[in-house]
Amino acid sequence: METIISIKPLLAILVSLLVVPILVLSGKRPNVREACTFLAAGVKFLIILSMVPVILNGTQIVYTIAEVIPGVAIKLRVDAFGMLFALVSSSLWIVTSAYSIGYMRGLKEHSQTRYFCFFALALSATIGVAFSANLLTLYLFYEMLSFATYPLVTHHQDHEARSSGRKYLLYIVGTSIGFVLPAMLISYSLAGTLDFSSQGFLAGTGSKPLIGLLCFMFLFGFAKAAIMPFHSWLPAAMVAPTPVSALLHAVAVVKVGVFCVARVLTGVFGTDLLFSLNLNVPIIYIASFTIMAGSLIALSQDNLKRLLAFSTIAQLSYIVLGIALLSPKGMTGGMLHIAMHAFGKITLFFCAGAIFVATGKKNISEMIGIGRRMPVTMAAFFIGSLSIIGMPPCGGFISKWYLVLGTLEAHQMPILFVLLTSSLLNAAYFMPFVYKAFFCRPEDSMFENKVQEAPAFCVVPLVITATISVILLFYPQPFLRLARMMVQSITGV
Amino acid sequence: MNEQYPALLVVVPLLSALVVSIAGWVNKRWGFPIAVAALGVAAWSSVGLLFRVMNEGVIVYKLGGWSPPMGIAYYIDYLNGLVLPVVSIAALLNLVASKKSIEQQFPDKAGPFYTLYLLMVTGLLGIVVTGDAFNLYVLLEIAALTGYGLLAMGEERAPLATLNYLYMGTIGACFYLLGVGYLYIVTGSLNMVDIARLLPPLYESKAVLAAFVICMVGVWLKMAFFPLHAWLPNAYTYANSAASSLIAPLVTKVMVYVMIRLILTVFTPEFVFTTLAVSNAVVWLAVIAIVMGAVLALAERNLKKMLTYIVVAEVGYMVGGAWLGNRDGMTGAILHIVNDALMTLCVFMVVGNIVYKVKGYAFEDLKGLFRKMPFTMGALVIGAMSIIGVPPTCGFFSKWYLIVGAISAGHYGFMAALIFSSMVSVVLFFRVFEICFYEPFADHHGHDNHSEGMDEAPVSMVVPLLVVAAILILVGFYTGDIVNHVIQFAIPEAMV
16 A cells, blocks of 8 residues: 655644634634634645545555654554545534534524634544544544533533533543553553554454453444443433534544444454454444434434434444444445435434524424424425435435445345334434424414524525535445445455 | 753752842842742753763762762662653742742741742752662651641641651651661662662572561652551641642652662662562552542542542552563653653642632632633643543553553553543542533523633743643653653663
8 A cells, every 4th residue: 555644634633723722812703713713624624635636546644743652653544434534524514613603693602712612622633533543543532532522512511511421421431441441552462553454453463252352342432433332421412502413423423433443343353353253243233233222212202302312323333333244335335324424414413403593492392393484494304314214315325225235245134124124213203203394284383384494504504414415325426435445455345 | 060960950959948048038039039040950950961861871970079889979870860850840840830829828938938948859859869878868858857847838737737747757767767777787888789789699688678678668658658648638738839739749759769769770670579579469559559549539529639649549550560560560650750740740730820819729619710710720631631641641651551561460450440540530530620610500501600700820820830731741742752762771671
C-alpha cells in the first residue's frame, strides 16, 4: 500500500479545535460566532474532501504527531474506511450547524457559546477517531469525545440532565476505562505494537481464551456502539438539545462506537483470526439480539426522540453485524450503513426537533395531524423513515441489500430472517405515526389546518438531508467505492 | 558557572532564606522578589544540570573540594537529574501563584513565610541532589521542620494536625537514620555509591537486611504509604493554601525518589528483588494503598481532603510500580514522580484559587464555580483528566507503564487496582464537577439562574495555574522523549 506523509489529516482535526477560543471570544456577538462555526465546518469539510481523490487512488495518508511510547505513536492514517466516516460526519456538521442556529435561537436556549464550543470539540474528536492509525490514538480521541459530549448532553443543567449525565458517564467512561484500557494494554504486551493492519496484529500471539476475552472486552468496551446490554445510556442522552441528539447520538458519537468496533475487529484481530476462532458467531448473535430487542422496544415508545434512540440502537447493530459476517458483501453493507443510516436518521431527528420548536410537542400521541401543519417536515420524516426501513427510493436500501447478500454469502440464514423481521418492525413503528400525521380525520387532528413550519434554519437542513438520502440510492459514491476499497484491502476480494 | 550548578541549587535558596528574613525588617515587600529570584536561579540550575547529565553523564560534585567517602559529594545522574527540575519549577510556579493568597492570609507574616518556604525548598532539593546517606537525613529534617512550620500556619485545627505529623515524621526520620547507622556499622561508609560497592559480599547479613527494612519503613512513613498515611490528610487539609500546594505535590514524591534511590543505587536491584524476594507482598500492600486511598477519598465531602486521599492512593501507584521489579514498572514509577508532582500541584493550586475567592473548599462552597471561575475550573478539569488517566495528559502515560509493568510481572491485582482507581477518580471528580456545574439548580431549564457573572481569581494566580495545566499536556506529548533520553538511563541495565 502506497503512503504519503501529509499534515492534512491533522489540520482537519485541528480546525475545529482551534476555532474554540475564537468562539469564546465572539460569545457576545452570536452572528460572528455562528459565522466562525460555519467557517470552521466548511474548511474542515474542504480539507477532508481534498484528500478523497488521493484515497480513491489507493494511497493512504499518514502523519505522526508524537512518538509517546516505544513502538506506539500518536499517529494518523487516512484510509478508505476512515475517509468514509470522516466525510459523513464533517458534511453533516455543516448542516447541523445551520440547524443548531434555528433550534437554539428558536428556543432561546442559555449558554449557546458553550454549546457551540463543545460541539466543535466533539467534531475534532470524531475526525480524530476516523483518522487514527493505531489503538492508542483511537482511545485518545474516543475519550476526548466522551468528555466533550458530556456538557452537551447535560446542557439544560437540571435534575434530569444530571441523572442522564451520570448514566452517560457510567456507561461510556466506565466501559472504556474498565474494558478497553486493559484490553489495549494486554494487546500491547502480547504484540508489542498497536498499529492497525489489514489482517490485524494479534494472530499467533495469545492463547485462544485470552484472544476471545480481549475480543469481548473491546466489543462491549466501546459502549458508544450501544450493543446490548450497554445501550441504555443512549435513550437517557436524549435529554440533550435535539441538534446534539441528531449529530452526536445518531451520527458522530454512536458511529464512533461502531467504527471503533469495526476497526478493532478488522485491524486488531483480523478477519482470519476471528474466523478461525469462530469468534464472529457470538458477535453476530449479540448484534442480532440487539437489533430485534431495539426494534421491539422502539415499538412501545411514545416519546419521539426515545423511539428514534431505540431505533438507532438497533440500526447500529446492523453495522456490527455486517462486519461480523466477515463476508465481503456483508462488510461492505456494514460500512455503507454508517453513511446511509446517518443521513436518514439525522433527518428524523431534525424533524423531531423542528416539531418541538414549532409546537413544543415531544410525544407521538400529541402529534396526530401534524402533517397538515408541517407538511415539509413530515414529508422529510417520511423519506427518512423509508431510508431506515430500507426501502427505495432511499439510500438505506443499498446497505440493507448488501447486508442481505452478506448473510447469504456467509450462510447465515437465521440472520437473513432477523434482517427482514427488523425491517418490518421498523415499518411498524414509523408508518402509523406518518399515516396519522397526514391522514387522520379532520376532527381528530390536534392542530389547526394551517401551514406553520419551524424557522427556515430548521427546515432547510432537514430538506437537504432528506434529499441527500434519496440521491444516495441513485448515486451512492464515493461511499460505496470507499467501502468496497476497504473490504478489498481486508479480504482481497 | 555551570560547573557550580549543584552547589547553586542548594546554596542560593539557603542563603536567600537568610536574606529574606533580614530584609523583612527593612521592607516587607522585598521578601517576594528575593524569593522568586532565588528559586529562579535554582530552577535554572536544575534544568542546566539535567542537560549536562544528558550530555556528559553522571556528575559528581565534591562539596568544598573534599573527596568522598570523607567529604560530602553531590551525585547527579539521570534519576535525580529528572526530579530536580520538577521540584524547583513546581516550587517557583507555586510561589508566584501564592503571593496574593499569602498576602491575604498573613499580611504581617509574609517575610517569615517566605523564609520557611525557601528553607523547605532547600531541604527538598538537597535530599534529591545529595549522594551521601547521612547528609540526606540532615536535609530531610530541614525539609520536615520547615514543613511543620508552614503547615501549622493555617486554620484552627492546623497546629494539632501538624503536631501529629511532627510525631509521625520524626519517627520516620529516626527509622531512616537508624537504618543508615546499621549501614555505616557494616560498611564504614556513608557515601551511597561507596556503600553500594561494599555491600554485595554482605547481602546475606542480617544487619544489612535490618538496615534495609528499617530504612524502607522510615521512608514509607514519610511518604504516607498506607497504612502509615494517617498523618497526611489532616495536616495537608487544614494548612494554608500556599503551603499545602507546595508540600502536597513535592514531599511525598521526593520521598518516593528516596525509596527508588535506595533500591536502585544503595542496595541495588539484585539485593532488593532477588535476594529479598518480598516484592510481590509489597506490591499487594500498594494495591491496598491504592484501593483504600480511593475509597477514603470517596467518603469525603470536602474538595481539599478528597485530594489528600488521592495523594495517598497515588503513593501506592509509585511504590507498587517500583516494587514490581521490572523495567516497565520502574519506568512508570519514575515517570509518575514527575507526572504526579505536576498534577497534584495543579489541583492544589486550584484549591488555592478557590479558597482565595470563596473562602472555603467544602463541596457546598463550590456551587456555580464553572461560571464564576472558568479558568480555574478549566485547570481543574485538565488536572482531573490527568489523575483519571485520560490521554494525552501525562497521567495516562505513567499509568500505561505501570499497567504494562504489572502485566509483564503477572501481577493482575495491581493492574486491577490501577483501573479501579481510575474509575473511582472519574466518580470523585465528576461529583465535584456536578456541583460546580448544576448547582444552584434553577426552576426551569437553567434559564433563570447563573445571572451572576465571572469572578475569577487574580491574574497572578490564574496564569501560573494555566501554565501548570499546559505542562500536564506537554509532558504527555513528550513522554517518549523523557523515557528514551532520561528514564531509560536512570534504571540499571540489569533490570529487564
